Amino acid sequence: MHKLMVPFGPAHPALPEPVYLKLFLDGEEIEDVDFSVGYNHKGIEKALEETDYFKNVFLSGRICGICSSAHSTCYTLGVEKLLNIEIPDKAKFIRVIVSELERLHSHLLWLGLLGHEMGFDTLFMLAFREREYVLESLELITGKRVVHDINMIGGVRRDLSHEIMVKLVKNLEILEGKVEYLRKLVRKDSLIRRRTLRIGKLDKRDVEELCLVGPVARASGVLYDIRRADKYLAYDDLNFKIVTQKKGDASARTLVRVREMLESLRLARLAIAFIEPGPIKVKPFLIFPEKEVISRVEAPRGELIYYIRSNGTDKPARVKIRTPTYANLISLKKILVGHTLADVPVAVASLDPCLSCTDRVTIVKNGKEKIIKWEDLHDHEHH
Amino acid sequence: MLHVIVDDYGDDLKIAEKIRKYCQRKSPWIFHFDTGSCNGCDIELLAAMSPKYDFERFGCLLKGSPRHADIFLVTGPVTRKCKDRLVNLYEQIPEPKVVIAMGACAVSKGIFQNAYGVCGPLDKIIPVDVYISGCPAKPEAIIDGIRKGVEILTRKSG
Numbered sequence A: 001m002h003k004l005m006v007p008f009g010p011a012h013p014a015l016p017e018p019v020y021l022k023l024f025l026d027g028e029e030i031e032d033v034d035f036s037v038g039y040n041h042k043g044i045e046k047a048l049e050e051t052d053y054f055k056n057v058f059l060s061g062r063i064c065g066i067c068s069s070a071h072s073t074c075y076t077l078g079v080e081k082l083l084n085i086e087i088p089d090k091a092k093f094i095r096v097i098v099s100e101l102e103r104l105h106s107h108l109l110w111l112g113l114l115g116h117e118m119g120f121d122t123l124f125m126l127a128f129r130e131r132e133y134v135l136e137s138l139e140l141i142t143g144k145r146v147v148h149d150i151n152m153i154g155g156v157r158r159d160l161s162h163e164i165m166v167k168l169v170k171n172l173e174i175l176e177g178k179v180e181y182l183r184k185l186v187r188k189d190s191l192i193r194r195r196t197l198r199i200g201k202l203d204k205r206d207v208e209e210l211c212l213v214g215p216v217a218r219a220s221g222v223l224y225d226i227r228r229a230d231k232y233l234a235y236d237d238l239n240f241k242i243v244t245q246k247k248g249d250a251s252a253r254t255l256v257r258v259r260e261m262l263e264s265l266r267l268a269r270l271a272i273a274f275i276e277p278g279p280i281k282v283k284p285f286l287i288f289p290e291k292e293v294i295s296r297v298e299a300p301r302g303e304l305i306y307y308i309r310s311n312g313t314d315k316p317a318r319v320k321i322r323t324p325t326y327a328n329l330i331s332l333k334k335i336l337v338g339h340t341l342a343d344v345p346v347a348v349a350s351l352d353p354c355l356s357c358t359d360r361v362t363i364v365k366n367g368k369e370k371i372i373k374w375e376d377l378h379d380h381e382h383h
Numbered sequence B: 001m002l003h004v005i006v007d008d009y010g011d012d013l014k015i016a017e018k019i020r021k022y023c024q025r026k027s028p029w030i031f032h033f034d035t036g037s038c039n040g041c042d043i044e045l046l047a048a049m050s051p052k053y054d055f056e057r058f059g060c061l062l063k064g065s066p067r068h069a070d071i072f073l074v075t076g077p078v079t080r081k082c083k084d085r086l087v088n089l090y091e092q093i094p095e096p097k098v099v100i101a102m103g104a105c106a107v108s109k110g111i112f113q114n115a116y117g118v119c120g121p122l123d124k125i126i127p128v129d130v131y132i133s134g135c136p137a138k139p140e141a142i143i144d145g146i147r148k149g150v151e152i153l154t155r156k157s158g
């Protein structure tokens, strides 16, 4: 029998996004967890079907503001596969640079939030201070700080001039020192270590059974990275290490992410060195064949999959998106059971959940699940 | 200031009222609620708190509870599941309060015009005082919006 149920969320100070956790406690210890998401469900997959392929690039970029270019890269890769076009090399490298900088900003943001959850607000401020360098660089390349909108079908929208590259390299050099400092901090600081060590342990078998992805999987010793597995864009030409750890607890996940930041920095600099003058886009041939495609990228939080089916018109017939947090959230029970209530924010944060892309819809009426037809879904708004 | 001794209870209240107004003007506390935004706006709000922009120098603080707040800052196009909670939170904020709609989503549903799960924009559901445009709004714009919000707050509290 459960002794006490503590609701956590949906608008909880420790969680930036709405998620509703039900924690069943025995004294201080968590015995069982239930969670409900869906507060952010907007119905983007359906909206993607009502807009044409070109405008969808922007919509897919707004599925998640933190991994915006991962989404739009994945979407454009899919459509390019559908149209059977090969984008110019320069465009590939620019996409790599933006993706890696995005990973950097996402991980820094995450580190800041982890610090905040631990009550270590100085770390939050430190991480956010360094993050501004990344955002500055992204603004230089794409013109925007957060939702970048650099991708288009057939290439990228903005060229990278020589002056920008010089500034960029300078920014990245400054950043390298700062991130290195953060890495040392995370490894040595006793407060961070004590709050993260042995919290939310997932071993290799759990990861394989639950099909977890991204840094969470790599922190448990699973060597899985789509950049290596799929070799999309220019990752085939670039030499990089996949960071893994063995322990599988929150501290291992922290270390994986921090070391991944250094790796991303190196990758971005390498990609800049590889850039040669040339075109940045090709004009696509605008006939959409009836076909299905799947594309995958490594978003900051893990594997992101887009499935696109075309019916020959200028709008996709179906777009299905599988986001990394959707895959990872399932491990919530595993990582929380057995810990105390005070560890919940850190354990949840160590997964790096990003819910705006995860929320799905289930319509429950009279306690029963109801299945409604795809066509009726839109009318549901007016009920 | 708090130890001013007055005989008349009425005067005491007046002073307390004065202090409240002064604090509200000098240190508005903000409660942020995400009604289904893409997170772009939320992280820009965090960036506005970070050392580079630092809106805390205006006395602003992000607070976790609506009961402590003066300014209600809302991002996102208001999803159907969030709607009731939004109204609930709005009612919990003590008067006088200012509502800020941040980002193209909250202002006009933005890019999510034909998504079925969206029932915004925000001003269809609760009264809005300040609109901050941009997708996402830049930290400079956020600070400007909050400053305008404080002006309205001062006017509202008389």
Ligand code: SF4
Pocket (backbone or CB within 6 Å): A062, A065, A147, B037, B038, B039, B040, B041, B042, B075, B076, B102, B103, B104, B105, B106, B110, B111, B134, B135, B136, B137
């Ligand atoms: S306004 Fe733009 S950045 Fe902000 S939540 Fe909406 S889509 Fe995201």
